[in-house]
Amino acid sequence: MELVTDSEYQVREIQAAPYASSLIEGHRDFGYSLETALADIVDNSITAGASEIRITAITSSDSPYIAIVDNGSGMAEAELVEAMKLGAKNPTHARLRKDLGRFGLGMKSASFSQCRQLTVISRKDGKDTCARWDLDHVASRNDWTLTIIDNPEKLTHYQLLTSNGSAVIWEKLDRLLGETSLPQGKSIEHANAELVKAERHLCQVFHRFLEGTKPRLSLYLNDRKLKPLDPLCSDHPATQKDPEEVIPLNKGNVRIRCHTLPHHRKMDSDDWDELAGPEGHVKSQGLYIYREDRLIIAGGWLGLTKQTELTKLCRIAIDIPNTMDSEWKIDVKKASAQLPPQVRDRLKRIIERFVGTSKRTYSARGKKLVDEDLHPLWNRVIANGQISFKPNLVHPVFSSYANQLPEDLKDGFYRCLRLVGSGLPIDTLHAELVGNPEAVVSAEAEIEDLRDLVYSLAETLLKNGVSTDVIKNVMQANPYLRDRWESANELLLEFLGKKS
Incomplete structure (x- = not known):
């Protein structure tokens, strides 16, 4: 049979762009929570070189809003317009090591998950530029119309920007405040509870950036400076740390280090409870996967072993570079990943050896109890x-x-x-x-x-x-x-x- 090539067909090309109102609403449902959405915006600020990020959440006023303001490099108008596009980056392209993004969807999808109006004001070299997505506006016109505001100094939140950098402002907070059957007081109470959860999440996800006498990042929530929360308890003298193991792969090295937390009797009770988090130590044991020092996965064994009471002190830090995103299947929210086969096999052997350390921490105390x-x-x-x-x-x-x-x-x-x-x-x-x-x-x-x-x-x-x-x-x-x-x-x- 003779092969037929495309050139023998009559071909016509037509535009088949998706409906703007439908697609942009779909970007609201990627599964973001308030805490993962805020973390995604912080990622962008870190990528922009920010050393200080201030999150302001006003939930009880007539015009509630959340603003994330950084002192990063800022953006000129062309850069801001590009950043406001959905899918602004190709995930297959090479990127700088400090770049915590992947798809170019994070800022928009994270923001849309929490609000119906996203405004970004940016200052670079003393010049201000401003752009806004309003989902109600997109829905009414059903096209990709981005609003450029030429006089951002007239905006209520303009004063939040005090130097070079950017301010991401969420308004029309329907997900956080407006789509609940609770009365207004309870709605605000719910929002504040979500902010408390978000604070702990940010302290843990970015703890490596917040640590040290000269931290790379200062992060504030409503003018309160956030303290790092190291889930591995690395600095405690009673934490047992195995030597680092390195798995060399084509696109970089995977670094693995096993930590056995101190027995609870060797820690202050408040520190122990904070380390456990809301789900407790049994649920918090397992793998802690970092991508360029940013925590992606916090606990769980990803099917490699079972969570038990005797292994609750086991926590394994795994560091990967951003060049391995596709192999690890990092999602848009940067909140889930999958182990590549070659890493899974090696890690399973490491875990089988390592979990015995945590068991010995408890069984040794049990042995002492009955030692003749x-x-x-x-x-x-x-x-x-x-x-x-x-x-x-x-x-x-x-x-x-x-x-x-x-x-x-x-x-x-x-x-x-x-x-x-x-x-x-x-x-x-x-x-x-x-x-x-x-x-x-x-x-x-x-x-x-x-x-x-x-x-x-x-x-x-x-x-x-x-x-x-x-x-x-x-x-x-x-x-x-x-x-x-x-x-x-x-x-x-x-x-x-x-x-x-």
């Missing part, structure tokens, strides 16, 4: 594949008390101890530990009970040939006494004073 050398109050017993905990009947405190009892009462005393062990509320403990493990604590001991424990242990250690110089170190290794060491140490000194 530390005279535990409880014994861990394995029988027929099942694990149970029983009171340590030969513990010095129990033995000392039993020895003071008449023979006919000793059996009853040990029977009571065994009943306590068999009556542990396992189901309740499991539910509490899964739901909120940090809130589960030991009951405080009465001072006389603690005295009996310290005296009995110290007496036993002395009888076993442990010198008084070493007793303190041995007893401090006991997890029960370590958690109450200030009181226990005083009682130990009291005991040793009576012996001397």
